[in-house]
Amino acid sequence: MTSAFEPVPPDPWAPPAAPRPTRTGTNPWHLLLAAAGGAALVGALWVGLDLAGSGAPAGIPANSGExxxxxxxxxxxxxxxxxxxxxxxxxxxxxxxxxxxxxxxxxxxxxxxxxxxxxxxxxxxxxxxxxxxxxxxxxxxxxxxxxxxxxxxxxxxxxxxxxxxxxxxxx
Structure with missing residues:
Protein backbone atom coordinates (compact mmCIF):
# COMPACT_ATOMS: atom_id res chain seq x y z
CA MET A 1 0.00 0.00 0.00
CA THR A 2 1.28 3.44 -0.81
CA SER A 3 0.79 6.51 1.17
CA ALA A 4 -0.73 9.61 -0.45
CA PHE A 5 2.10 11.60 1.00
CA GLU A 6 5.00 9.74 -0.51
CA PRO A 7 7.09 11.87 -2.87
CA VAL A 8 7.13 10.92 -6.52
CA PRO A 9 10.66 10.13 -7.67
CA PRO A 10 11.96 12.38 -10.51
CA ASP A 11 11.84 11.09 -14.08
CA PRO A 12 15.37 9.94 -14.94
CA TRP A 13 14.82 10.79 -18.63
CA ALA A 14 13.65 14.38 -18.16
CA PRO A 15 16.21 17.12 -18.86
CA PRO A 16 17.37 19.01 -15.82
CA ALA A 17 15.54 22.26 -15.20
CA ALA A 18 17.59 25.26 -16.31
CA PRO A 19 18.14 27.91 -13.73
CA ARG A 20 16.25 31.14 -14.40
CA PRO A 21 18.58 33.89 -15.53
CA THR A 22 18.58 36.94 -13.38
CA ARG A 23 18.95 40.39 -14.93
CA THR A 24 21.80 42.23 -13.37
CA GLY A 25 21.52 45.46 -15.42
CA THR A 26 23.18 46.77 -18.57
CA ASN A 27 26.91 47.13 -18.59
CA PRO A 28 27.79 50.80 -19.25
CA TRP A 29 30.64 49.68 -21.52
CA HIS A 30 28.15 47.90 -23.78
CA LEU A 31 26.13 51.12 -24.10
CA LEU A 32 29.26 53.13 -24.89
CA LEU A 33 30.40 50.56 -27.46
CA ALA A 34 26.96 50.53 -29.13
CA ALA A 35 26.85 54.35 -29.29
CA ALA A 36 30.36 54.52 -30.80
CA GLY A 37 29.49 51.84 -33.36
CA GLY A 38 26.28 53.64 -34.32
CA ALA A 39 28.10 56.95 -34.71
CA ALA A 40 30.76 55.31 -36.88
CA LEU A 41 28.08 53.73 -39.07
CA VAL A 42 26.23 57.02 -39.53
CA GLY A 43 29.50 58.81 -40.33
CA ALA A 44 30.49 56.19 -42.90
CA LEU A 45 27.07 56.38 -44.57
CA TRP A 46 27.23 60.19 -44.64
CA VAL A 47 30.66 60.22 -46.29
CA GLY A 48 29.70 57.46 -48.71
CA LEU A 49 26.50 59.17 -49.82
CA ASP A 50 28.30 62.49 -50.17
CA LEU A 51 30.95 60.94 -52.41
CA ALA A 52 28.51 58.84 -54.42
CA GLY A 53 25.78 61.40 -55.00
CA SER A 54 27.44 64.77 -55.07
CA GLY A 55 25.95 65.54 -58.50
CA ALA A 56 28.94 67.65 -59.41
CA PRO A 57 30.57 67.59 -62.81
CA ALA A 58 34.15 66.36 -62.81
CA GLY A 59 36.50 68.87 -61.26
CA ILE A 60 33.83 71.00 -59.55
CA PRO A 61 32.97 70.12 -55.96
CA ALA A 62 29.21 70.09 -55.33
CA ASN A 63 29.45 72.28 -52.25
CA SER A 64 32.28 74.46 -53.42
CA GLY A 65 30.61 77.55 -51.99
CA GLU A 66 30.63 79.18 -55.42
Whole structure:
Protein backbone atom coordinates (compact mmCIF):
# COMPACT_ATOMS: atom_id res chain seq x y z
CA MET A 1 0.00 0.00 0.00
CA THR A 2 1.28 3.44 -0.81
CA SER A 3 0.79 6.51 1.17
CA ALA A 4 -0.73 9.61 -0.45
CA PHE A 5 2.10 11.60 1.00
CA GLU A 6 5.00 9.74 -0.51
CA PRO A 7 7.09 11.87 -2.87
CA VAL A 8 7.13 10.92 -6.52
CA PRO A 9 10.66 10.13 -7.67
CA PRO A 10 11.96 12.38 -10.51
CA ASP A 11 11.84 11.09 -14.08
CA PRO A 12 15.37 9.94 -14.94
CA TRP A 13 14.82 10.79 -18.63
CA ALA A 14 13.65 14.38 -18.16
CA PRO A 15 16.21 17.12 -18.86
CA PRO A 16 17.37 19.01 -15.82
CA ALA A 17 15.54 22.26 -15.20
CA ALA A 18 17.59 25.26 -16.31
CA PRO A 19 18.14 27.91 -13.73
CA ARG A 20 16.25 31.14 -14.40
CA PRO A 21 18.58 33.89 -15.53
CA THR A 22 18.58 36.94 -13.38
CA ARG A 23 18.95 40.39 -14.93
CA THR A 24 21.80 42.23 -13.37
CA GLY A 25 21.52 45.46 -15.42
CA THR A 26 23.18 46.77 -18.57
CA ASN A 27 26.91 47.13 -18.59
CA PRO A 28 27.79 50.80 -19.25
CA TRP A 29 30.64 49.68 -21.52
CA HIS A 30 28.15 47.90 -23.78
CA LEU A 31 26.13 51.12 -24.10
CA LEU A 32 29.26 53.13 -24.89
CA LEU A 33 30.40 50.56 -27.46
CA ALA A 34 26.96 50.53 -29.13
CA ALA A 35 26.85 54.35 -29.29
CA ALA A 36 30.36 54.52 -30.80
CA GLY A 37 29.49 51.84 -33.36
CA GLY A 38 26.28 53.64 -34.32
CA ALA A 39 28.10 56.95 -34.71
CA ALA A 40 30.76 55.31 -36.88
CA LEU A 41 28.08 53.73 -39.07
CA VAL A 42 26.23 57.02 -39.53
CA GLY A 43 29.50 58.81 -40.33
CA ALA A 44 30.49 56.19 -42.90
CA LEU A 45 27.07 56.38 -44.57
CA TRP A 46 27.23 60.19 -44.64
CA VAL A 47 30.66 60.22 -46.29
CA GLY A 48 29.70 57.46 -48.71
CA LEU A 49 26.50 59.17 -49.82
CA ASP A 50 28.30 62.49 -50.17
CA LEU A 51 30.95 60.94 -52.41
CA ALA A 52 28.51 58.84 -54.42
CA GLY A 53 25.78 61.40 -55.00
CA SER A 54 27.44 64.77 -55.07
CA GLY A 55 25.95 65.54 -58.50
CA ALA A 56 28.94 67.65 -59.41
CA PRO A 57 30.57 67.59 -62.81
CA ALA A 58 34.15 66.36 -62.81
CA GLY A 59 36.50 68.87 -61.26
CA ILE A 60 33.83 71.00 -59.55
CA PRO A 61 32.97 70.12 -55.96
CA ALA A 62 29.21 70.09 -55.33
CA ASN A 63 29.45 72.28 -52.25
CA SER A 64 32.28 74.46 -53.42
CA GLY A 65 30.61 77.55 -51.99
CA GLU A 66 30.63 79.18 -55.42
CA UNK A 67 27.50 80.94 -56.54
CA UNK A 68 26.58 82.88 -59.65
CA UNK A 69 23.76 85.05 -60.91
CA UNK A 70 21.65 83.28 -63.50
CA UNK A 71 20.78 85.72 -66.30
CA UNK A 72 19.07 85.55 -69.65
CA UNK A 73 15.93 86.44 -71.55
CA UNK A 74 12.30 85.38 -71.52
CA UNK A 75 10.33 85.99 -74.73
CA UNK A 76 6.54 86.17 -74.61
CA UNK A 77 5.05 85.50 -78.05
CA UNK A 78 1.43 86.58 -77.79
CA UNK A 79 1.20 89.43 -80.31
CA UNK A 80 -0.45 92.81 -80.19
CA UNK A 81 2.08 94.85 -78.24
CA UNK A 82 2.28 98.56 -78.78
CA UNK A 83 5.56 100.37 -79.04
CA UNK A 84 5.68 101.41 -75.39
CA UNK A 85 3.83 98.69 -73.48
CA UNK A 86 5.10 95.18 -72.88
CA UNK A 87 3.39 92.57 -70.75
CA UNK A 88 1.07 89.63 -70.99
CA UNK A 89 -2.70 89.83 -71.26
CA UNK A 90 -5.54 87.33 -71.32
CA UNK A 91 -4.08 83.88 -70.70
CA UNK A 92 -0.64 85.43 -70.26
CA UNK A 93 -1.65 88.10 -67.71
CA UNK A 94 0.71 86.53 -65.15
CA UNK A 95 3.72 87.58 -67.27
CA UNK A 96 4.98 91.09 -66.53
CA UNK A 97 7.99 92.80 -64.96
CA UNK A 98 8.54 91.33 -61.50
CA UNK A 99 7.06 87.91 -62.29
CA UNK A 100 8.74 85.20 -60.20
CA UNK A 101 11.67 83.21 -61.62
CA UNK A 102 12.55 80.11 -59.59
CA UNK A 103 15.66 77.95 -60.03
CA UNK A 104 15.60 74.31 -58.86
CA UNK A 105 18.11 71.48 -58.78
CA UNK A 106 17.42 68.00 -60.19
CA UNK A 107 15.79 66.91 -56.92
CA UNK A 108 13.34 69.81 -57.07
CA UNK A 109 14.90 71.82 -54.25
CA UNK A 110 14.61 75.58 -54.68
CA UNK A 111 18.10 77.03 -55.16
CA UNK A 112 17.26 80.66 -55.94
CA UNK A 113 14.37 83.01 -56.63
CA UNK A 114 14.53 86.01 -58.90
CA UNK A 115 12.24 87.93 -61.22
CA UNK A 116 11.61 89.09 -64.75
CA UNK A 117 12.96 92.54 -65.47
CA UNK A 118 11.62 95.18 -67.80
CA UNK A 119 10.21 93.89 -71.05
CA UNK A 120 10.63 95.52 -74.44
CA UNK A 121 8.67 94.91 -77.65
CA UNK A 122 10.85 93.42 -80.35
CA UNK A 123 8.79 94.67 -83.32
CA UNK A 124 7.33 91.27 -84.25
CA UNK A 125 4.53 91.25 -81.69
CA UNK A 126 6.70 89.62 -79.03
CA UNK A 127 7.91 90.96 -75.73
CA UNK A 128 11.44 90.21 -74.49
CA UNK A 129 12.06 90.41 -70.73
CA UNK A 130 15.34 90.21 -68.87
CA UNK A 131 15.48 87.22 -66.55
CA UNK A 132 17.65 86.90 -63.44
CA UNK A 133 18.04 84.87 -60.25
CA UNK A 134 20.85 85.72 -57.78
CA UNK A 135 23.25 83.46 -55.87
CA UNK A 136 22.59 80.16 -57.64
CA UNK A 137 24.89 77.50 -56.13
CA UNK A 138 27.42 76.07 -58.59
CA UNK A 139 28.03 72.38 -59.13
CA UNK A 140 24.68 71.00 -60.29
CA UNK A 141 24.41 68.63 -63.27
CA UNK A 142 21.65 70.89 -64.62
CA UNK A 143 19.21 73.52 -63.42
CA UNK A 144 15.44 73.75 -63.79
CA UNK A 145 14.15 77.28 -64.36
CA UNK A 146 10.48 78.21 -63.99
CA UNK A 147 8.83 81.53 -64.82
CA UNK A 148 5.58 82.10 -62.91
CA UNK A 149 3.81 78.71 -62.85
CA UNK A 150 4.59 77.88 -66.49
CA UNK A 151 6.65 74.72 -65.96
CA UNK A 152 10.29 73.97 -65.35
CA UNK A 153 12.76 74.15 -68.25
CA UNK A 154 16.11 72.36 -68.03
CA UNK A 155 19.14 74.63 -68.45
CA UNK A 156 22.73 73.42 -68.79
CA UNK A 157 25.22 74.70 -66.18
CA UNK A 158 27.38 76.45 -68.81
CA UNK A 159 24.40 78.40 -70.14
CA UNK A 160 23.23 79.26 -66.62
CA UNK A 161 26.69 80.54 -65.61
CA UNK A 162 27.35 82.46 -68.84
CA UNK A 163 24.04 84.34 -69.08
CA UNK A 164 22.85 82.30 -72.07
CA UNK A 165 19.45 81.30 -70.70
CA UNK A 166 16.79 81.96 -73.37
CA UNK A 167 13.25 80.86 -72.55
CA UNK A 168 10.05 81.56 -74.43
CA UNK A 169 6.30 81.15 -74.11
CA UNK A 170 3.50 81.32 -76.67
CA UNK A 171 3.20 80.90 -80.43
Missing amino acids: AFDLRGTFTLNSGGYGYSTCGGSGGYSDISPGTAVTVYNAAGTVLSQGALGTGRPNGTGSCVFTLSAPNVPAGEKFYLVEVSHRGRIMVQPEDARNGNVALSLGN
